Amino acid sequence: MNAIYDRPISANILIVDDTPESLLLLSETLSKQGYKVRGAVKGKMGIKAAQSAPPDLILLDIKMPDINGYEVCQMLKSDPKTQEIPVIFLSALDDVGDKVKGFQLGGADYITKPFQIEEVLARVKNQLLIRQLNKQLLAQSEQLQVQNRQLQQEIIERRKAEAAAEAASQAKSEFVANMSHELRTPLNAILGFTQIMKRELLSSEQLEYLEIINRNSSHLLGLIDDVLELSKIEAGRQVLNESSFDFYAFLDALEEIFQIQAEQKGLYILFQVAPGVPQYIKTDQQKLRCCLINLIGNAIKFTDRGRIDVKISCKESPIKSLNCWFLHLEISDTGCGIDAAEIDNIFCAFSQAKPGRKHLGGAGLGLAIAQRFVQIMGGEITVSSQLNLGTTFKFDIKIISVPGLDFPVETPLKVIGLQPDREAYRILIVDDNKDNRLLLVKLLEPIGFDVREADNGRDAVTQWSAFRPHLIWMDTRMPLMGGFEAAREIRSQEKELDSELCESNSRTVIIALTASVFEEKRAAALAAGFDDFISKPFVPEVIFETMGKYLGVRYIYQNLPVTTKGCRKVNIFNEESEAFLQKNMAEMPLSWVAELEQAAKNLNEEGVQESIEQIPESNHLFAEALKDLLRDFRLDIIVKITQSFPVKH
Numbered sequence: 001m002n003a004i005y006d007r008p009i010s011a012n013i014l015i016v017d018d019t020p021e022s023l024l025l026l027s028e029t030l031s032k033q034g035y036k037v038r039g040a041v042k043g044k045m046g047i048k049a050a051q052s053a054p055p056d057l058i059l060l061d062i063k064m065p066d067i068n069g070y071e072v073c074q075m076l077k078s079d080p081k082t083q084e085i086p087v088i089f090l091s092a093l094d095d096v097g098d099k100v101k102g103f104q105l106g107g108a109d110y111i112t113k114p115f116q117i118e119e120v121l122a123r124v125k126n127q128l129l130i131r132q133l134n135k136q137l138l139a140q141s142e143q144l145q146v147q148n149r150q151l152q153q154e155i156i157e158r159r160k161a162e163a164a165a166e167a168a169s170q171a172k173s174e175f176v177a178n179m180s181h182e183l184r185t186p187l188n189a190i191l192g193f194t195q196i197m198k199r200e201l202l203s204s205e206q207l208e209y210l211e212i213i214n215r216n217s218s219h220l221l222g223l224i225d226d227v228l229e230l231s232k233i234e235a236g237r238q239v240l241n242e243s244s245f246d247f248y249a250f251l252d253a254l255e256e257i258f259q260i261q262a263e264q265k266g267l268y269i270l271f272q273v274a275p276g277v278p279q280y281i282k283t284d285q286q287k288l289r290c291c292l293i294n295l296i297g298n299a300i301k302f303t304d305r306g307r308i309d310v311k312i313s314c315k316e317s318p319i320k321s322l323n324c325w326f327l328h329l330e331i332s333d334t335g336c337g338i339d340a341a342e343i344d345n346i347f348c349a350f351s352q353a354k355p356g357r358k359h360l361g362g363a364g365l366g367l368a369i370a371q372r373f374v375q376i377m378g379g380e381i382t383v384s385s386q387l388n389l390g391t392t393f394k395f396d397i398k399i400i401s402v403p404g405l406d407f408p409v410e411t412p413l414k415v416i417g418l419q420p421d422r423e424a425y426r427i428l429i430v431d432d433n434k435d436n437r438l439l440l441v442k443l444l445e446p447i448g449f450d451v452r453e454a455d456n457g458r459d460a461v462t463q464w465s466a467f468r469p470h471l472i473w474m475d476t477r478m479p480l481m482g483g484f485e486a487a488r489e490i491r492s493q494e495k496e497l498d499s500e501l502c503e504s505n506s507r508t509v510i511i512a513l514t515a516s517v518f519e520e521k522r523a524a525a526l527a528a529g530f531d532d533f534i535s536k537p538f539v540p541e542v543i544f545e546t547m548g549k550y551l552g553v554r555y556i557y558q559n560l561p562v563t564t565k566g567c568r569k570v571n572i573f574n575e576e577s578e579a580f581l582q583k584n585m586a587e588m589p590l591s592w593v594a595e596l597e598q599a600a601k602n603l604n605e606e607g608v609q610e611s612i613e614q615i616p617e618s619n620h621l622f623a624e625a626l627k628d629l630l631r632d633f634r635l636d637i638i639v640k641i642t643q644s645f646p647v648k649h
């Protein structure tokens, strides 16, 4: 038997029956079972008794003198006070129609007279059990409803909080964008004019001061950029921005920067590239550069003695057909290390470990940004460190190896004039900031461009119709009329003119020049009629390049030494670098080659160094390549090259 069923149920039972014997038998039997029993011999009495103290169950005879059981049941079911009480009909009527009628009126069960007392007891117990379970269900469902209401309330409150947080984050992003504009605009002038002044003939002292201004402004710009990067990451606006580039040249440029910094601190820095790392790769160049700058910069910052090693290796990923590789990068130093108690927090924004707090100039953002960027590039960054011994950061990123055919040899070129083969290009510079306007004027006028200025969008539109510039450099935020509106206005006037003259007039190229940081503005700029979008602060090369791209401007360049593609690649000694060394060595006197050979054979590093110092400045790349070999202890290679020359004595 079922456990619930076996448990005794205490209950009040009302018996309504006009037959005294039947009433007596039932009440005695039920009382013996522990039930509290009341009796009524007439229908109306039964209703009253039920209303005054509702029982848990009613046994109801059908045939009664005043009103019959069906009517009693009907009345009980129409009264909210009694409608839930289960009713079991008792009757000698055993026609199916009678029973069905009983159920239709709301009866819970039907017992035919003469009844077996065991059957009555079992049916009574059943109904009481059902009623008890029903009550429990009802209580639980009420409780659930209360909880449901609470949950709904919580959801409403959470949604409100989320909306408020979203609005606050939006406001923060706007604020950051505005601040970035405010902070970058003056920096643009500072950095730009230092670049222009560097073109003047200056004393070495003045050049040094300029260098200091330049370095400090760049540092400030770096800090602002870090804060902005982080806010972009938080706003979910950082996405993978892949491009193909020469990875060796990329590493060379980085090594060049950090070589100087390391030397200034008396540190030794070595970039080691494992064989097989592809030269031309596709990934997010800016993010990769930012990660390496942060990690190598930190390694130098937190190391006072010893060395920094930057190791790059590669393994092919399973998707071979797509030329997909995993690039593994490792930056280790022999610096102060990080305390085990602090190591878990160093990737959190604005958090610095002890040595970091002592250092001026850090904001604790570099690693947070690097970690997020590595994740965006499909990898993870890890750190291991031992206090006072050093630290190693490692990360992998996904890259695609691309063919090198599309990469021209890059030469450092300085624009000094325009090819005299055509009329002067008319350029309109629109910026409300006088310094920034002047910066572009000073950059473009000496080269030979015909330059005019406007300090707001409205003036730009007026000047455009009179001056008909080939290209407009247009700031975006300006009083009276902003750059977007001005670009739209110019485009619509161009259209009108074209339809009036039934021909397509030459269209002005309009380039947005803005200190705003958010990439999605690019789409808005293009939609407004801009041809392109350049961020401030800019470097002169970008300005010249853009004008070359859109106007086909052909420049005269100052001759600068030409870098041979990939020849400075550290740790890679291949046919290309051998040919480079041989070609350059052939230009040196044979006696010099002999001395170098002797020094290299004797493992006399100082002697090799002395020979390198005799190489003329005009051939500094050759000197650099030899220095790399010396630094990597590859004197054997130097001997090999020198030996390929005729007998020198």
Ligand code: ADP
Residues within 6 Å of the ligand: 294, 298, 299, 302, 333, 335, 336, 337, 338, 346, 351, 352, 353, 354, 355, 356, 357, 361, 362, 363, 364, 365, 366, 367, 368, 391
């Ligand atoms: P910042 O360098 O601006 O302080 P980072 O986010 O780049 O911020 O680094 C966070 C902290 O991690 C640093 O302040 C420093 O305490 C610790 N740290 C990072 N790199 C190194 C390292 N190579 N050696 C020792 N400590 C480091």
